[in-house]
Amino acid sequence: MMADCKGLREHVERLRMLSFKVGPYRPPSEGGSASLLLRVTENCPWNRCTFCEMYKGDRFVYRPVEEIKADIDRVAAIRDEITAVSWKLGLDGKITRDVGAALLAEGRDLIENAGFITVFNWLSSGGKTAFLQDADSLIMRPPELVAALKHLRETLPSLARVTSYARSKTLSRRKPEELRAIREAGLDRLHIGRRISTRA
Secondary structure, eight states: OEEEEEHHHHHHHHHHTTTOOOSOOOGGGTTTEEEEEEEEEEEESOOOOOOOOTTTOOOEEOOOOHHHHHHHHHHHHHHHHHHHHHTTTTTTTOOOHHHHHHHHHHOOGGGOOHHHHHHHHHHHTTTTEEEEESSOOSOOOHHHHHHHHHHHHHHHTTTEEEEEEEEHHHHHHHHHHHHHHHHTTTTOOEEEEEEOOOOO
């Protein structure tokens, strides 16, 4: 299973140039490195829940849909580079430890590239699930969330499930037709939280 080092070097150089936004938080059900983590917003627009310390001190960022689409395109480019290395190693496109070992042997610094690590782990787990970060993706304007979801599903067709967090108050503000459009665009599941009052 020997590969041309020069060929691998070219893939490593391209991978070094590719990155996208990855946040630190996701539900336990999206753990085990199985889910692709993709930031559609950054941090929390509410950020006043007494039980939650996750985003304290971090400013909420509403990401433009074109930035999100560009990140999705970079995920696809990373996927393509990793898959090409698998074929060069004679592994028929399968993403195994051997693929990771070969890439890290040629470019040890890839271990510090969160985008590469996220996509590699996602692919090696089957490439079936994605989690849209951060705390309340339904805060996005519905047409923009629909556009991002459609681009995600079209660009990464292996996805069988797409999940996100939502705040119950944000969800209640969405019209039924908006929620239907979001579901039809590709959002399968929401983890919903609500504000807990400290008043007696």
